[in-house]
Amino acid sequence: MYRAPVEEIAHTLKSVAGLRKALDAGRFGDLGEDLVDAILAEAGRFASDEVAPLNEIGDRQGAVLADGAVTTPPGWKELYQNWIAGGWNGLTGPEEFGGQGLPMLLSVAALEMWNSASLAFAIGPILTMGAIEALDKHASDELKAKYLEKLVTGEWMGTMNLTEPQAGSDLNALKARAVPVGDGTYRIYGQKIFITYGEHDFTDNIVHLVLARLPDAPAGTRGISLFLVPKFFVGDDGSLGERNDVFCSGLEHKLGIHASPTCTMIYGDGKFGSEPGAIGWLIGEENRGLACMFTMMNNARLAVGMQGVAVAETAYQKALAYARDRTQGRAPGHKGEGMSPIIEHPDVARMLMTMKALTQGARAICYSCAEALDMARVSEGDEAKAWSERASLITPIAKAFATDIGFEVASLGVQVHGGMGFIEETGAARLLRDARIAPIY
Known part of the structure; x- marks a missing residue:
């Protein structure tokens, strides 16, 4: 069972x-420093004692779609x-909307622990x-006032809708349409795939951020706009109204992260409402949506890098515990009767040391990236520019290296387990399956 390495995380941070x-x-x-230590300790306790125990049932049962509604595994909604x-969703959120405004360094440390406990949950x-972050930097004051507080507290969740069947990472091929209504809103039509948590039972409302093209938009990525499309309309008093014309038509059957619903979303099919078209509100300027979405994507790149660190840490812990307990053969220099724990065999020790070194290296890179983002935010002038440039340099390195080693370390974890690593009951195979998505994201 995963135990958050709070002291090691604190040392790397500080x-x-x-x-x-x-x-x-x-x-x-x-x-x-006292508050930092308290936050890390409680985050570690929650990840170890409350999130991690539900990971196996999440993998085994997965999310289920029935009549357009998604049900997460038993215990996940309550989790x-x-x-x-516990206030974890608003750790770094803007204070004016109920967040705590804490440094990104604390956020990535907590993210490591959530993801180590369960990638599918985090x-x-x-x-x-x-x-x-995207709404805080680019949305109108009216949209911020209506949506940000509920998102910061976690009462509502948000999604990122880019991918379409004919347009994976090449957004030049994006076809989703946005038609102006004339009252400041737009009707959105189209299909999006691979939408993580596009539908679920965690929250009463889901706020979709959707890329689409206006009728007179330029070709290519220069003609993409970003829209806020809520699952349910929100009244001026914050109450939920009628259902918007957006729904989940299918869930993907995946190699890993089974409890995370990966949805196909349909916008403007006429399923809800008398007139087809999901109602959305423009974020930022027309035809400048990709710049707004990149705010969200840059945030996600470091977070996905932390997924690599997280799964590597869990794989190492699991392999280390197994290697200490499993006995086989007699290691060189073994004294006494009986077989040796396999950790005493040089090649097993080599694999474990490799796992540990890769995990620590990736953690240091990702935390240093968070440091650069934090220092750019609190600095001014040339100092802020230098930190910002450092963050721009480290972000893709953190994402690429950490996700690659996450899969490599999980694979070594299976090898340390030997044949039992290929058996699902040990959990080593689950980590390998979950880890494979992070280099793809």
Whole structure:
């Protein structure tokens, strides 16, 4: 069973990524080391004691679609409610909308622990956090007032709708349409695939951020706009109204992260409402949607890098425990009767040391990326520019390296288990299956 390595995470934050130096210099206001330690300890407890125990049932039962509604595995909805009750969703959220405004360094440390406990659970909140950042930086004051507080608290969740059947990572081929209504809203038509948590039972409302083209839009990525499309309309008093014309038509059957619903979303099919067309509101400027969405995507790139670190940590812990317990043969220099624990065999020790070194290296890179993002935010002038350029350099490295080693370490974990690693009951195979999506994201 996963146990959050709180002391190791704290050391990397403070001594490798430079959090202690920033705290001593007062760069993060009145945030002190005692509060940091308390946050990390509670995040570790929650991940270890409440999230991790539900990972196996999530993998085994998965999310289920029936009559357009998605049901998550037993205990998952309650887990999410406990998670938001702890204030975790708003850790780095804007304070004016109920967030805590804490550094990204603390967020990535907590994300590591959530993802180590369950990649399938943590990916939903990751996208909500990205939606919060995109809306905070690009949405109108009216949209912020109506949606941000509920997203920051986690009462509602957000999604990112880019991919279409004919347009994977090449958004030049995007065909979803947005037609102006004349009252400041737009009717959205189209199909989106691979939408993580596009439909679920965690929250009463889901806020979709959708890329689509206006009728007179330029060709290619220069003609893409970003729209906010809620599952349910929201009144001026914050109450939920009628259902919008958007629904989930199917769930993907995947190699891993089974409990995370990966949805096909249909916009403007006429399933809800008298007139076809999902009603959406423009975020930012017309034909500038990709720039807005990249705010969300950059946030997600570091978060996905943390998924690689997280699965590597869990795979290492599981392999280490197995290697200490499993006996086979007699290692060189073994004294006493009976067989040796396989950890005493040099090649098993080599694999475990490789797993540990790769995990620690990836963690240091990702935390250093978060440090650069934080320092760019709290600095000014040339210093802010330097930190921003450092973040731009490290972000793709953190994402690519960490997700690659996540899969490599999980594969080594299967090897340490030997034949039992190929058997689902040990959980080593589950980690390998889950890890494979992160380099693809």
